[in-house]
Amino acid sequence: MALMKCPECGNKISDKAEFCIQCGCPISSISELKVQHEQLKVQGKILKQQKKEFNSMAKCPRCGSTSLSGNKKGFGLMKGAIGVTFAGPVGILAAGIGKNKVKVTCIKCGKQFKA
Numbered sequence: 001m002a003l004m005k006c007p008e009c010g011n012k013i014s015d016k017a018e019f020c021i022q023c024g025c026p027i028s029s030i031s032e033l034k035v036q037h038e039q040l041k042v043q044g045k046i047l048k049q050q051k052k053e054f055n056s057m058a059k060c061p062r063c064g065s066t067s068l069s070g071n072k073k074g075f076g077l078m079k080g081a082i083g084v085t086f087a088g089p090v091g092i093l094a095a096g097i098g099k100n101k102v103k104v105t106c107i108k109c110g111k112q113f114k115a
Contacts, residue, residue: 060106060113067107070115 003012006020006027019026057066102115 058104060109060111062111063106063109065106065108069105069107071103071105072101 002015004015005011006013006023006025008025009020009023011020011022013020013027017027054066058068059066060068103112104115105112
């Protein structure tokens with residue numbers, strides 16, 4: 001049998017008592033408060049974890065949205081044709097410039113930026 005203090009008068013009472021013998025304070029409300037306190041602790045830990053995960057996500061620099069789409073640039077036929085016209089066979093290399101770069105587009109506001 002564990003003892004605890006009554007929140008009203010400070011009298012030591014059994015943790016199984018339903019009310020304080022000295023002042024009549026109902027003890028069931030105390031145990032309910034303890035349960036609620038534990039639930040709030042758990043919710044606080046969950047919120048901290050969610051905040052940590054949110055802060056590590058990629059976001060749009062303009063609006064802060066996490067709804068992003070990434071697209072990899074490919075071989076540019078137009079750049080290749082222009083390169084061949086002006087620089088000959090070596091100009092075809094111009095089509096490959098930037099082909100491995102990733103362009104990210106925000107779905108919410110449409111801003112495009114480099115990854």
